[in-house]
Amino acid sequence: MSHSQNxxxxxxxxPEGELxxxxxxxxxxxxxxxxDGEVLLETIFLSVDPYMRWWVRAEKSYNDPIEIGQVMVGGTVSRVRQSRHPDWREGDVVLAFSxxxxxxxSDGSDLRRLSPMAAPPSTALHVLGMTGFTAYAGLCNIGKPKPGETVVVAAASGAVGSxxxxxARIRGARAVGITTGAEKLAYVKHQxxxxxxxxxxxxxxxxQLAEACPDGIDVYFENVGGRVFDAVVPLLNTYARIPVCGLISQYDDAPNGGGVDRLPxxxxxxxxxxxxxxGFIQTEFAGEQMADFLEEATRWIGEDKLRYREDIVRGLENxxxxxxxxxxxxxxxxxxxxxxDL
Structure with a gap:
């Protein structure tokens, strides 16, 4: 595509049913x-996240729904291609939500400058960005694991669950992951x-879950819902904490549709x-805790206590x-x- 076009x-x-x-x-x-006062950003990496499925539904949740004909939302790592803003230079690599x-x-107010020398810029979209902070905020503020407690997390090979x-292990707790497939199971256990x-x-x-949690479950970090939640509930200990981050198994369900009534x-x-x-949205904690998270997470990566994996798809059209x-x-x-390209 010519760069004379966007x-x-x-x-x-x-969507009705599955996206x-x-x-x-x-x-x-x-x-x-x-x-004047703006910068032109060129997207390098685009984040894809489960919350996007929720935003394309018609009903409002913690945000207004995306309208028909509106550009799909998402976090990006971008390069400043043109600057008419005093704080930004051409070539700067930034985190944006473009x-x-x-x-x-962009008017520059929503940008975070990234240092490619400190960490790969793509990590600002996950382990050193929104999904990493989502894990940190939900676990530390709501889950509050104590040494020796059992923490169970669904979608354990994903960006948040991992x-x-x-x-949890850094905090001295036992970590039990739930995922599927031989490769993902091995990755969660060994990597x-x-x-x-x-x-x-x-x-x-x-x-199997009961066997993996002989002392019950003290913290369940909910990303999935459905039958995974059904297996977890009987194992919850008194005073267990459940940060509710996502319900990915239910995102394609029709609003107020059928299915199992788990509420009673x-x-x-x-x-x-x-x-x-x-339930929580990571933005409610970001103002006070993001800087501490970035400092701790960067150190943990350097100490090989925090690992990550990227699944990269090439091409905006994909x-x-x-x-x-x-x-x-x-x-x-x-x-x-x-x-x-970087």
Whole structure:
């Protein structure tokens, strides 16, 4: 594509049931030009995350839904291609939230300068960015694991879950991961060094989970919901804490649709075991804790206490497929779309 044109991906239709690639549309538009006080950003890496499925639904949650014809949202690592802003220079590499597009304008207020010498810039989209901080904020503020306690995390090979388990071990707790597939199970156990890992697609999943948690579960970091949650609930100890980060198994369900009504049984457990169940969005903690997280996480990476894996898809046009694949569990590690070159 000529750099005299821009490209972006918009929401073409409101999904009904499973999200499909055809719910998005690639459009060509004129190249934007920076005005005084603005910078022109060129996307290098684009983040793909489960929350995006929630944002394309019609109903409002913690944010306004994406409208039909609107550019898909998303975090990016970008290069400043043109600057008319005193604080930014051409060539600066930054973290932005410019969405699924090749080029975007910014007034500079939403940018974070990145140092490619300190860490690979793509890590700002995961282990040293939103997903890493999501794990840190939910586990440390809500889960509050103590040494010797058992922390169970669903989607343990993913961008958030992998960090949750590793931080739990750094804090002195036992980490039990839930994932599926031989390669992911081995990665969580041997590369991420979880104490145990369980396959949620195994016929005896509930029994395996109970065996991996002989002293019960003190913290359950919820990313999935559904039958994984069903297996966890009976093992929760009194005063267990449940940070609710995501419910990826349910994102494609119709609002107020059918399925299993887990509420009565869950509320009985909440009452009977004095459970703490708290949903959260990482932004509520970012203002006070992001700097501490970045300092600690950078040190942990340097000490080989915190590891990560990237699943890179190339080409802006392949972003919709990367998202639908993520929602089906086809990713392995943090899903990133590479749009340009470093």
């Amino acid at each position: 490209q972006h991906i918009v929401l073409a239709s409101r 499909a690639v055809t719910d998005f549309r690639l459009e060509n538009t004129p190249m934007p030009v920076a005005a 969405g699924w597009r090749r080029f975007a304008l 960090v949750v388990g590793q931080i 991420l060094r979880f104490d145990a890992v369980v396959d949620h697609k195994a016929a005896d999943f509930a029994e 049984a869950t509320m009985a457990q909440v009452m009977g075991k004095s459970l703490t169940v708290r 972003a919709p497929g990367a998202l639908t694949g993520l929602l089906k569990g086809r990713n392995f590690g943090k899903t990133i779309v590479q749009v340009g």
